[in-house]
Amino acid sequence: NQDEEKLTEYLDELEFLAFTAGATVQKRFTQKLTQPDSKTFIGSGKAIEIKEYVKENEIGTVIFDDELSPSQLKNLEREMEVKILDRTNLILDIFAQRAQTSYARTQVELAQYQYLLPRLTRMWTHLERQKGGIGMRGPGETEIETDRRIIRDRITLLKEKLKTIDKQMATQRNNRGKVVRAALVGYTNVGKSTLMNSISKSEVFAENKLFATLDTTVRKVVIGNLPFLLTDTVGFIRKLPTQLVESFKSTLDEVREADLLIHVVDISHESFEDHIESVNHILMEINAHQKPMIMVFNKIDGFSYEKKDEDDLTPSTRKNVSLEEWKKTWMAKSKYPTVFISALTKENFPEMKKMIYDEVMKIHISRFPYND
Ligand code: GDP
Structure with a gap:
């Protein structure tokens, strides 16, 4: 069965990503839907199944192999009462851990703020409970707890900073x-x-x-x-x-x-x-x-x-x-x-x-x- 093989490969890769970020995967859940549920991505029955497993086994994080919409993320966290990471957030976290130069760090920080901006309400409610861990590195907590306007300003600033470095790098390449x-x-x-x-x-x-x-x-x-x-x-x-x-x-x-x-x-x-x-x-x-x-x-x-x-x-x-x-x-x-x-x-x-x-x-x- 080709579809199933593909699915296993994708989840193998996600597990490898999680491992790279420092997490150990306990269990995989899959579900066949003709299209993702607009509110919760997965069906409500599956959500309950995962919630029960999370409770029983004291799981810290549930990772999705796709980018969740801001409202899906919020709904899932509320429903399952556990930290949710999507593929994008996981990848951003790995990049944040591994950025070496100030240029790479600036790039990751910008990407993290752009990811964060539409999900701000969720971060507000959860930052109190969750300190640290995967998906929480990068922009400092105090910065996240400021309002959207400040984050937008920060994004503008980072973009300008990157533009300046871009120019320098272009010159270097020309040289x-x-x-x-x-x-x-x-x-x-x-x-x-x-x-x-x-x-x-x-x-x-x-x-x-x-x-x-x-x-x-x-x-x-x-x-x-x-x-x-x-x-x-x-x-x-x-x-x-x-x-x-x-x-x-x-x-x-x-x-x-x-x-x-x-x-x-x-x-x-x-x-x-x-x-x-x-x-x-x-x-x-x-x-x-x-x-x-x-x-x-x-x-x-x-x-x-x-x-x-x-x-x-x-x-x-x-x-x-x-x-x-x-x-x-x-x-x-x-x-x-x-x-x-x-x-x-x-x-x-x-x-x-x-x-x-x-x-x-x-x-x-x-x-x-x-x-x-
Ligand atoms: P990159 O992400 O493409 O830069 O990959 P790396 O150079 O970091 O290599 C990833 C992993 O593959 C490391 O564990 C390497 O030791 C391993 N690797 C690289 N080349 C070979 C090869 O020719 N044979 C085998 N068996 N492993 C390799």
């Missing part, structure tokens, strides 16, 4: 001159940072959690005497909150202004085709879909991965499919240069490097036709 710029793009957790590390020998933070990369890192890389700039960008994800797409403009500008995209795919992940779609969708949204691209299918060493135990949250992998078989599929017949590698074991690295070199060289030559 990089005519050196070819390549950007690593891909779904979150596919191995972009690991690849960045192995190509540039730098120490970029890589871990098996969603959104380990929040801030872009730019490194100068040299392959066969040809220098170019390599950018590691934020991992894309299904249903990325619109507030974030908007506020991570500058991060995405790195992609928009890149000369070459290196699209990294975790081929060991069971939904890698969906991931490719999500990434292409975002590339389309930011109008970067017509750039030269290289497809890098990563983690070819991961085919034989088996869940170690119940707590192992690494998404399960495709089994019984050999690399040779994969190479015969549509992916290898993509219109883009395609290579299958392992960023961990460095298998097929020479082939990948040669491919990157060739593409960078093409762009380089188009730029400096009389040199070399």
